[in-house]
Amino acid sequence: MRHFLTLKDFSKEEILAMIDLAVQIKKEAKKKIYEPFLKDQVLGMIFEKSSTRTRVSFEVGIHQLGGKGIFLSSNDLQLGRGEPMKDTARVISRMVDMVMIRTFAQSKLEEFARYSKVPVISGLSDSYHPVQLMADYLTIKEYGKEKDLVVAYIGDGNNMAHSWLMLASKLGFELRIATPKGYEVDAAILADAQAFAAQSGAKIIIGNDPKSACENASVITTDTWISMGQESEKEQRIKDFEGFMVDATLMALAKRGAMFLHCLPAYRNYEVSEEVFEAHSEEIFCEAENRLHAQKGVMVWLDRQKD
Ligand code: CP
Numbered sequence: 001m002r003h004f005l006t007l008k009d010f011s012k013e014e015i016l017a018m019i020d021l022a023v024q025i026k027k028e029a030k031k032k033i034y035e036p037f038l039k040d041q042v043l044g045m046i047f048e049k050s051s052t053r054t055r056v057s058f059e060v061g062i063h064q065l066g067g068k069g070i071f072l073s074s075n076d077l078q079l080g081r082g083e084p085m086k087d088t089a090r091v092i093s094r095m096v097d098m099v100m101i102r103t104f105a106q107s108k109l110e111e112f113a114r115y116s117k118v119p120v121i122s123g124l125s126d127s128y129h130p131v132q133l134m135a136d137y138l139t140i141k142e143y144g145k146e147k148d149l150v151v152a153y154i155g156d157g158n159n160m161a162h163s164w165l166m167l168a169s170k171l172g173f174e175l176r177i178a179t180p181k182g183y184e185v186d187a188a189i190l191a192d193a194q195a196f197a198a199q200s201g202a203k204i205i206i207g208n209d210p211k212s213a214c215e216n217a218s219v220i221t222t223d224t225w226i227s228m229g230q231e232s233e234k235e236q237r238i239k240d241f242e243g244f245m246v247d248a249t250l251m252a253l254a255k256r257g258a259m260f261l262h263c264l265p266a267y268r269n270y271e272v273s274e275e276v277f278e279a280h281s282e283e284i285f286c287e288a289e290n291r292l293h294a295q296k297g298v299m300v301w302l303d304r305q306k307d
């Protein structure tokens with residue numbers, strides 16, 4: 001049995017196999033063919049943070065696979081009143097076939113998985129957002145940009161930046177991350193990525209200059225400057241991130257026809273200008289839709305690994 005808590009645990013071949021499954025599932029879904037790969041299975045969906053895309057895409061996804069999703073908010077669960085994660089895991093995993101969790105510390109996900117009888121999928125933690133990266137890569141592939149891929153990530157060294165590090169270092173493409181000073185990626189995660197990059201041939205460039213990161217990039221991406229849980233730092237962060245908005249000037253440095261991706265929700269005229277966002281809205285909302293297809297690929301793949 002495998003869990004999907006971070007891309008760190010997967011080989012290039014495994015990641016691409018899940019993407020291939022997603023491509024196949026999406027193609028059929030466009031013809032309204034929904035193969036019941038997970039017939040009668042139940043996905044427990046535990047949320048300790050807000051969500052639009054993750055909730056809807058997992059709930060619709062499991063439904064289209066022939067199963068059912070149950071939404072479990074920590075506000076309603078005993079988890080929210082202090083029942084330990086490990087007890088929650090031992091109860092819920094006896095009743096459902098797969099679990100998705102959105103939480104704060106990555107260690108909470110790991111604790112749940114350690115005590116779970118069924119596969120556990122991360123729906124985001126403070127450290128990573130791996131299902132988002134599956135959707136992002138599926139979108140890059142659909143736009144035919146996966147060859148000679150150079151991704152520039154501009155902004156906070158957060159869960160999205162960490163997930164890009166894992167994807168790039170596993171698949172072997174070039175990733176440039178530009179953050180303001182003091183908002184760099186986690187050193188341990190970077191060290192892991194560099195070790196994987198040494199094997200895959202990925203090029204990882206870390207810096208504080210958005211302009212040099214964007215030069216000739218084929219994909220530019222960013223994320224909110226204020227992640228869930230950081231609301232009290234808002235004012236300070238807005239000051240510290242000055243000069244890091246992806247605007248037309250930064251986009252003009254990229255390769256001709258470069259994509260702009262954003263995991264959403266987007267805060268216009270903070271991390272991305274209104275102009276860039278609207279000019280690339282087709283790509284961005286295709287990326288959002290691909291959450292549905294990519295996660296179906298992940299769920300079917302995990303189900304096939306069960307003992
Ligand atoms: N991108 C993403 O995970 O969106 P939600 O927070 O709406 O789920």
Ligand code: NVA
Binds near residue numbers: 129158160223226
């Ligand atoms: N970095 C953001 C991603 C939201 C999908 C957050 O953690 O809030």
